[in-house]
Amino acid sequence: MSSESNGPTPTSSTPADSVSGAQARASGSRTGSTDGGSRINSADPHAGSSGSHASSTHPHAEAAGLRVRARALWRLLVVVGTFLPLAVGWWRDRRRYLLFGGRRDVTDETRRERAEYLLSSFVSLGPTFIKLGQLLSTRPDVLPRAYVTVLSRLQDRVPPDPWDDVEPLLDEEIGDVESVFESFDREPISGASLGQVYTARLDGERVAVKVLRPGIRRRVEADIRVLSVLVPVLARLAPQSQQFTLENLADEFAASIRREMDYELEAQTLERIAENFADDPKIRLPTVAHEHSTDRVLVMEYVDGVKITDLEALERRGIDRSALVERLENAYIRMIVEHGLFHADPHPGNLAVRDDGTIVFYDFGMAGRLDERTREQLFEFYVAVAEDDVDRMIDAFIALGALDPAADRQLMAQGFELVLDSFRGEDISQYQVAELFEQFQGTMQELPMRLPQNLALVVRVSSVLEGVCRTLDPDFDFISVVREYVADRATETATADRVREEVRSRAVEFERSVRRVPRQLEAALDRQEHDALRVSMDIESEDSVFGRLARQVVFGSATAAAVVATAGLYGVGNGSWAVVAAGAALLLGVLTKRAFRTSGPRRDVQAGAAMAQRSLRGRQRSKGERGREE
Numbered sequence: 001m002s003s004e005s006n007g008p009t010p011t012s013s014t015p016a017d018s019v020s021g022a023q024a025r026a027s028g029s030r031t032g033s034t035d036g037g038s039r040i041n042s043a044d045p046h047a048g049s050s051g052s053h054a055s056s057t058h059p060h061a062e063a064a065g066l067r068v069r070a071r072a073l074w075r076l077l078v079v080v081g082t083f084l085p086l087a088v089g090w091w092r093d094r095r096r097y098l099l100f101g102g103r104r105d106v107t108d109e110t111r112r113e114r115a116e117y118l119l120s121s122f123v124s125l126g127p128t129f130i131k132l133g134q135l136l137s138t139r140p141d142v143l144p145r146a147y148v149t150v151l152s153r154l155q156d157r158v159p160p161d162p163w164d165d166v167e168p169l170l171d172e173e174i175g176d177v178e179s180v181f182e183s184f185d186r187e188p189i190s191g192a193s194l195g196q197v198y199t200a201r202l203d204g205e206r207v208a209v210k211v212l213r214p215g216i217r218r219r220v221e222a223d224i225r226v227l228s229v230l231v232p233v234l235a236r237l238a239p240q241s242q243q244f245t246l247e248n249l250a251d252e253f254a255a256s257i258r259r260e261m262d263y264e265l266e267a268q269t270l271e272r273i274a275e276n277f278a279d280d281p282k283i284r285l286p287t288v289a290h291e292h293s294t295d296r297v298l299v300m301e302y303v304d305g306v307k308i309t310d311l312e313a314l315e316r317r318g319i320d321r322s323a324l325v326e327r328l329e330n331a332y333i334r335m336i337v338e339h340g341l342f343h344a345d346p347h348p349g350n351l352a353v354r355d356d357g358t359i360v361f362y363d364f365g366m367a368g369r370l371d372e373r374t375r376e377q378l379f380e381f382y383v384a385v386a387e388d389d390v391d392r393m394i395d396a397f398i399a400l401g402a403l404d405p406a407a408d409r410q411l412m413a414q415g416f417e418l419v420l421d422s423f424r425g426e427d428i429s430q431y432q433v434a435e436l437f438e439q440f441q442g443t444m445q446e447l448p449m450r451l452p453q454n455l456a457l458v459v460r461v462s463s464v465l466e467g468v469c470r471t472l473d474p475d476f477d478f479i480s481v482v483r484e485y486v487a488d489r490a491t492e493t494a495t496a497d498r499v500r501e502e503v504r505s506r507a508v509e510f511e512r513s514v515r516r517v518p519r520q521l522e523a524a525l526d527r528q529e530h531d532a533l534r535v536s537m538d539i540e541s542e543d544s545v546f547g548r549l550a551r552q553v554v555f556g557s558a559t560a561a562a563v564v565a566t567a568g569l570y571g572v573g574n575g576s577w578a579v580v581a582a583g584a585a586l587l588l589g590v591l592t593k594r595a596f597r598t599s600g601p602r603r604d605v606q607a608g609a610a611m612a613q614r615s616l617r618g619r620q621r622s623k624g625e626r627g628r629e630e
Contacts, residue, residue, distance in 0.1 A: 072221075210299075231250040232247070248295075284359065285361050319353060344457055377488075559588040559591075566585055
């Protein structure tokens with residue numbers, strides 16, 4: 001069982017009621033802390049910004065705040081010294097001789113060397129920067145590909161703290177270990193940068209005890225202060241389009257790591273996800289022992305299982321790996337699209353399989369939350385994937401705010417085609433990817449992707465999960481899973497009443513058309529800006545022909561919609577609203593009849609003849625002009 005993530009650290013998110021509950025408990029009876037008295041309310045995104053919430057009232061808290069500030073100053077010097085060689089190299093890429101000179105050409109080999117140096121620097125600087133490196137490895141919109149590839153190897157595994165340091169924290173949080181537990185194994189089964197996990201026996205059952213490292217909050221807060229100083233400097237030096245991303249990334253990271261250090265929030269997230277899968281016997285989550293858990297100690301059921309990528313063990317148990325992959329992908333699609341609360345760290349150490357094929361999830365310190373609108377757009381994306389509709393995929397990304405609407409759709413379509421090929425399990429050559437990136441470099445300074453915080457987390461989960469699935473089944477076809485899910489979802493929501501479904505489909509089609517108009521107009525304006533659009537129009541109207549035609553179309557369409565709505569409401573048994581819709585249909589019908597009647601045949605014929613005469617004169621003028629030119 002894993003205590004924390006091996007993978008990159010994205011933003012965690014928990015429900016607002018969970019946050020407020022954690023705040024209430026954190027301000028309760030436990031006021032002491034082995035963190036030097038600085039109790040950090042990690043549910044608050046701005047918690048710990050001064051080192052303590054009560055520095056003005058409690059002397060010990062004020063001392064802790066001073067220690068945080070002193071440590072932050074020292075850490076600032078250490079961090080600047082560590083990254084200074086990289087900073088000088090990056091600056092020389094822009095100014096060959098620092099203050100003057102042109103740009104330098106940077107080779108792929110140089111980028112890889114710098115990425116390796118950055119990786120070793122994050123490791124040497126400790127837990128906070130290990131987490132930061134993991135987060136950056138999920139953000140191709142922040143770092144070049146070479147850095148993302150190298151940082152993806154960053155592992156969150158450090159030697160555990162000695163028992164003599166951990167025992168006082170346990171005694172302070174939950175009482176004497178010997179009295180609370182029947183037995184307690186003092187050798188941790190896993191250790192990560194923020195916490196470590198032990199096993200024990202409680203009420204005759206084996207349990208896992210996750211313990212926050214002593215003093216880690218104070219160290220993390222000092223490092224967050226350092227980042228709050230350095231990030232604005234980096235943002236000023238970065239391209240303008242990257243400045244907003246960097247500032248958001250810093251806030252995202254601070255909120256993420258603070259929440260990850262609050263085990264009360266983790267327990268609430270675990271229980272919420274368990275409730276969402278209560279109807280699925282093939283998904284298993286540990287239960288929490290609340291009476292022995294705090295915001296720095298989490299006691300939960302020990303659920304045994306083999307590591308999900310232990311292929312030999314799975315083979316011995318006769319577990320169908322293809323079915324396992326499909327079950328795992330379906331679980332994550334449900335969490336992301338239906339529940340909006342998902343386990344955000346699916347690396348192999350946090351996933352296990354029981355003898356009957358049940359999937360066990362561990363470690364909920366990292367969790368993502370999506371609002372309803374984002375979930376709807378993600379489902380639109382899945383539908384587009386299922387239908388191989390690249391244009392619809394691009395529309396979904398634009399609606400999610402993940403893609404610049406002014407992006408070159410043709411180039412983006414090529415990129416999405418490569419993604420679809422990889423989803424199908426096809427091999428994608430590095431040459432294809434490099435060629436696509438080269439095309440982007442030739443038309444834009446950077447890729448037009450703008451990953452919002454919540455979507456970056458989804459992308460990160462998807463990439464890590466794909467690696468797990470490929471290990472289990474090299475021929476894994478993600479698109480087939482998506483198609484099956486979309487079909488099942490459609491079946492679940494289908495009704496026997498075809499009229500109501502027809503009303504819904506027409507409404508959806510109309511809404512989609514309306515949404516596409518601004519994007520198409522923006523694309524047209526973009527082409528016009530680049531002199532790629534040529535429009536020639538010669539429209540004249542007498543006697544308000546076009547005005548009458550517009551009224552006829554509008555009233556006619558509205559009448560038809562009202563009739564369909566009346567039939568739909570009547571079909572579902574909503575009689576009162578059906579009467580209202582019928583009245584609206586009758587009124588619109590009268591208006592439609594008047595619109596057609598006021599434009600008598602004679603006037604329409606006259607208008608048509610006038611337009612024909614003008615058209616003839618126009619053609620004669622054009623012919624005469626061509627003759628003069630000849």
